[in-house]
Amino acid sequence: MALGATPGAVLRLVLTEGMKLVGWGIVLGFGGSLVLGRGLSHMLFGVGFADPPSLASASVTLTLVALAACYLPAVTATRIDPMNALRQN
Numbered sequence: 391m392a393l394g395a396t397p398g399a400v401l402r403l404v405l406t407e408g409m410k411l412v413g414w415g416i417v418l419g420f421g422g423s424l425v426l427g428r429g430l431s432h433m434l435f436g437v438g439f440a441d442p443p444s445l446a447s448a449s450v451t452l453t454l455v456a457l458a459a460c461y462l463p464a465v466t467a468t469r470i471d472p473m474n475a476l477r478q479n
Contacts (some may be wrong), residue, residue: 391477397468404467408460415456416449423448 391400427439 391468391470400468401464404464405457405460407470408464412456412460416453417436419452420445420449422445 391397395403423445424440431439
């Protein structure tokens with residue numbers, strides 16, 4: 391913001407970068423759950439190794455939590471006075 395960025399641009403930047411990591415985590419976690427799910431499916435009653443409702447609900451829940459975890463620091467970043475940020479070592 392000290393170089394001319396708007397608060398909306400800073401918010402968008404922080405959210406975009408954070409959610410990119412979340413996207414990769416969801417993709418890798420989905421693949422890992424399919425691989426490891428076969429070995430664990432005999433321990434779970436009534437749940438297959440690739441149970442779509444379970445995978446979807448876990449993905450949506452983790453995405454919403456990660457969005458909240460990215461949003462709070464992003465809002466804080468938009469409220470910081472640029473001169474105070476530049477003075478910090």
